[in-house]
Amino acid sequence: MAEFTPQTRTLISSAALSRPRGKVVYWTVLSVVLVVFTLVFIGPLYWMATSGFKNVHEVLHNPPTLYPHHPQASNYKTAWTQLQLARLLWNTVYYAFGALFFQLVLDVAAAYALSKLRPVLGNVVLGAMLATLMIPATVLVVPQYMTVLDLPILHLNLINHPWAIWLPTVANGFNIFLLKRFFDSIPQDLMAAAAIDGAGPIRTLVSVVLPMSRPILGVVSIFAVVNVWKDFLWPMLVEPDPKKQPINIGIQSLSQGVPENVLIAALAISAVPTLLIFLLFQRNIMSGLTAGSLKG
Incomplete structure (x- = not known):
């Protein structure tokens, strides 16, 4: 007699995931969610760390620059002292x-x-x-x-x-x-x-x-x-x-x-x-x- 194995209930069935379209939709949604949440959490930290290397003009620039065009590592030394x-x-x-x-x-x-x-x-x-x-x-x-x-x-x-x-x-x-x-x-x-x-x-x-x-x-x-x-x-x-x-x-x-x-x-x-x-x-x-x- 075959042993019964309970199936785990999920939002998307395994049959749907096995189809090519299901795989594409699943991985697309998963990738978008991961990227969005990563940007939400890492974005402010990245802005803070890179802004420490910018000059005053770049920090106050609107819209803000994505990276320091003229990095100034001395800002951190000045802040420390x-x-x-x-x-x-x-x-x-x-x-x-x-x-x-x-x-x-x-x-x-x-x-x-x-x-x-x-x-x-x-x-x-x-x-x-x-x-x-x-x-x-x-x-x-x-x-x-x-x-x-x-x-x-x-x-x-x-x-x-x-x-x-x-x-x-x-x-x-x-x-x-x-x-x-x-x-x-x-x-x-x-x-x-x-x-x-x-x-x-x-x-x-x-x-x-x-x-x-x-x-x-x-x-x-x-x-x-x-x-x-x-x-x-x-x-x-x-x-x-x-x-x-x-x-x-x-x-x-x-x-x-x-x-x-x-x-x-x-x-x-x-x-x-x-x-x-x-x-x-x-x-x-x-x-x-x-x-x-x-x-x-």
């Missing part, structure tokens, strides 16, 4: 990895407690955390600013202090949800075996859970660094001192009197680290997001 990008990059790295450290410590602890320790009203706490994701970030700007202006109980002013950037990023509901979902997929048998060996909750977290959680920890780390790196409004409010500003705000503060081509070159330099992070770790991001989706 005139806008003090080395100091601004260091400030950004300091803020980003400081936020990463505190997020990993506190978010991992919160997700582990909700997943494995199962406290009373844990689901209510998790639901409240996820509910905060529905609130637009701009709505929280004023209460967050009032908080760092006069920290409750301690009555400290955190303006121009790294904690003003780190504190709002520490308890990230989305990261806690990702970590909890992954921790839920860790077999309970491993937790029971660790308990039989005499391991307490903290030792189990360090010796069993964290070594198995490298994919999702990598994803959370990338999100934490990129979120701080690309933020603009909040650092502009809490870091008014130009010497302590991250690169996005520093470029804006020091841009007075800077030619447009040099300013665009500085913006291109500031975008390189996040692009490299994505290109180097895109596979880790996708595998980490899908990790823990199936239990077992």
